[in-house]
Amino acid sequence: MMDFRSFSGKVIMINDFFVMQNDPDMGCFKLFTVDNGNGAVVNFVVEPTTYFVNHVNVKVGDQVTGFYDINVPVPLIYPPQYRAVVMAKEQRDEFVAVSFFNQQLVSSDGSLQLNINARTPILLENGQTFSGSPVNRNLIVVYSATTRSIPAQTTPKQIIVMC
Template identity: 55%
Template sequence: MNFQPFTGTVTNIQNFGSSVNGEDQGCTLLFTVDGNRDEIVNFVVTPHTYFVENETIKRGDRITGFYDADAPVPFIYPPQYEAWVIAKATNEYFVKVDYFNHELLSQDGSLRLNIGPQTEILLENAQQFRGRIANRYLIVLYGPTTRSIPAQTTPYQVIVLCI
């Protein structure tokens, strides 16, 4: 997977997908997100989409949606991506979703993790993760980084994606 972020303001939320006997099931949503320079993206939000901090999103919220850039998408405008992770904008931390190798270096080479004693490591269901986090897809919540290349950080929280 090749997780890519798209950040913008939610301008619309509507039900998406199939209906049974003419009744909308409501389990899948479509978030319309307006980014910088009037770029618009539709995120398909399924029951499997992970919401950082269990945030409830509403129109007007600024979010970052992470999607698999290698997944096939319909050839329509605006582009429509399945959201794997949604993070509401905050000044408290940054969010990165990526594959981290045996050295805890992100797949894109931009961030190296230094796990500290205060780093909380969880599964998507908020239970403590007891395995090794290397060579896995992770959601990382972090604050300050070094100015080195790659940047290094001691994350506040790591959520292991068991995909």
């Protein structure tokens, strides 16, 4: 099971990331440098498999949130460098959560509970309709309003199942 954390800020630089010398995949990997405005900077390695919420194109100056798995080994360098599993570009009145959601559709950190209705699109990362149950899975959840309860509850705009 993946254990997701996130880091948000402004993209201040985008460069090609070289996995090895004379890399045949040159140009397929990117390094996004993100600054949170409070002195913290993170480098995200963006791979061809990194999921971009709403399939947006990110450029320097955009506000983003990168989600990464804290169980994956990282190099001991500064700034920290994480493999981005999901990238979300900040959108007005839209939030993104990436987490494992249990049998009651509560996130692994206990902060968000999903109330799914018949109109909630549940999709695969490739955009196709998901036909299984979203419980006990890693999900990308796009939502707007939440309750002020603990956990906060929301009816998602969209759910993407990470198979």
